Amino acid sequence: MMTRVFHLDPAKVSALKRTLLGNDSVVALAETFNVLGDTTRVRILDALARTELCVQDIARLLGLSESAVSHQLRLLRGMRLVRPRRAGRMVYYTLDDQHIVGLFEQGLEHVEEKARAPVARERAK
Amino acid sequence: MMTRVFHLDPAKVSALKRTLLGNDSVVALAETFNVLGDTTRVRILDALARTELCVQDIARLLGLSESAVSHQLRLLRGMRLVRPRRAGRMVYYTLDDQHIVGLFEQGLEHVEEKARAPVARERAK
DNA sequence: TGCACATATGAACAGTTGCTCATATGTGCA
DNA sequence: TGCACATATGAGCAACTGTTCATATGTGCA
Numbered sequence: 001m002m003t004r005v006f007h008l009d010p011a012k013v014s015a016l017k018r019t020l021l022g023n024d025s026v027v028a029l030a031e032t033f034n035v036l037g038d039t040t041r042v043r044i045l046d047a048l049a050r051t052e053l054c055v056q057d058i059a060r061l062l063g064l065s066e067s068a069v070s071h072q073l074r075l076l077r078g079m080r081l082v083r084p085r086r087a088g089r090m091v092y093y094t095l096d097d098q099h100i101v102g103l104f105e106q107g108l109e110h111v112e113e114k115a116r117a118p119v120a121r122e123r124a125k
Numbered sequence: 126m127m128t129r130v131f132h133l134d135p136a137k138v139s140a141l142k143r144t145l146l147g148n149d150s151v152v153a154l155a156e157t158f159n160v161l162g163d164t165t166r167v168r169i170l171d172a173l174a175r176t177e178l179c180v181q182d183i184a185r186l187l188g189l190s191e192s193a194v195s196h197q198l199r200l201l202r203g204m205r206l207v208r209p210r211r212a213g214r215m216v217y218y219t220l221d222d223q224h225i226v227g228l229f230e231q232g233l234e235h236v237e238e239k240a241r242a243p244v245a246r247e248r249a250k
Numbered sequence: 251t252g253c254a255c256a257t258a259t260g261a262a263c264a265g266t267t268g269c270t271c272a273t274a275t276g277t278g279c280a
Numbered sequence: 281t282g283c284a285c286a287t288a289t290g291a292g293c294a295a296c297t298g299t300t301c302a303t304a305t306g307t308g309c310a
Contacts (some may be wrong), residue, residue, distance in 0.1 A: 013186055020186075021171050028236040029229065030164040037159030040268080046146045055287060062140055062143075068269060070288055080239055089277045089286045099178050099235035104154065106231055109152040110224035114205055165298080180257060195258055202285060214256045214307045 035079050036103065040064065041072055048082060049101050054090040160204050161228065166187065166197055173207060176225050179215040 021029070035041060043062050048052060055073065059066045073093060076082040083096040095101070146154070156209040160166060168187050172178060180198065184191045198218060208221040221225070 013182070016172070017173065017186060019175060020168070025233060026164050026167050026171070027231050029242070030162055030167045032232050032235060033158045033167075033228075034162030034164075037155055037157075038161040038268080039155040042151050042155045042158075046151070047141070050141065050144060057138070061142060065270075066287075067271080067289090070286095071188065071268075074288075086277090089284095089285060097238065099231060099237060099238065102231050103158075103228065103235065106224060106227050107154050107157050108150060110157060110222060110228065111150065113222065114223065115153070117223070163298080174281075192301080193256075195256095196298075199258075211307090214254095216257065222278090 032079070035075065035081065036100075036107075040068070041076065042104075044069070044072055044076070045081065045095065045100055046104065048093055048095045049104070052091050054095045057088075058093070090125045099109070141233065160200065160206065161225075161232075165193070166201065167198055167229075169194070169201070170206065170220065170225055172228070173218055173220045174229070177210070177217045177219045179217050181215070211237070 005050060036045070040062070044058055047061055055066055055069050058064070058073075059069045062069075073082060073084075075093060080096050081100060082093045085092045085094070104107070161170070165187070169183055169245075172183060172186055178186070180191055180194055183189070183198075184194045198207060198209075202209065205221050206225060207218045210217045210219070
């Protein structure tokens with residue numbers, strides 16, 4: 001059992017406050033998760049986790065317009081989650097950080113635990 | 126070095142396609158990361174990872190309105206990331222899944238690697 | 251019962267996001 | 281050079297999101 005801590009005890013509040021993540025970490029964390037929080041980007045990163053691909057390949061593989069893919073790659077590049085490599089007129093992309101694979105795996109564990117749970121789902125969508 | 130795979134080779138495309146995450150997993154993953162992709166929710170979950178807290182406590186701790194906190198808790202409850210416990214008129218919340226802690230840790234590793242990197246930041250915000 | 255407090259919810263609004271369409275940039279080859 | 285192809289970018293727009301403000305629900309206590 002977890003111990004209750006405070007309710008309206010300002011001393012405890014500020015003690016706890018000091019143990020929390022600092023602002024920069026919070027912002028960076030949320031930014032990272034936010035990038036991963038879109039099905040298109042999850043699909044792109046999942047594909048790139050398996051092999052290097054050029055923009056066209058990704059577009060066809062996932063059934064997206066090349067423009068949409070390029071826009072997303074720009075974002076992912078900006079966050080340095082993927083890295084481009086020019087080869088003639090094509091640009092091949094790869095994952096730039098294997099942590100992403102770990103995050104996906106851990107995220108899937110979470111998802112599977114939730115799927116296993118007995119409580120009814122609320123919003124199908 | 127990673128081996129290039131295909132460009133416009135339909136057989137390879139469909140072979141690769143079969144190795145990708147299924148639609149349900151992609152959607153669930155993105156949904157999960159999306160919930161974590163907001164500074165307010167990161168802060169709330171970070172606090173709850175340390176101790177059980179009631180709505181008021183969270184609001185004061187993080188400098189948010191009680192309404193805003195309640196709305197976010199509703200969302201987090203819906204995703205079963207937090208769990209409420211009634212005690213009189215107060216409702217205490219706790220983390221409902223320790224995987225979140227792991228995700229935060231792994232996310233922070235990623236963030237710290239990026240912070241260490243030599244490339245210039247583009248958007249400060 | 252009725253009042254005060256803790257939480258929850260709904261509507262509304264500003265800010266953000268991901269797409270499409272049009273256009274620009276960059277590269278290879280005749 | 282000039283044309284075709286691959287990618288990148290910008291504007292614009294519909295959909296979504298997180299907050300506030302107002303109000304509802306739930307609980308303890310006099």
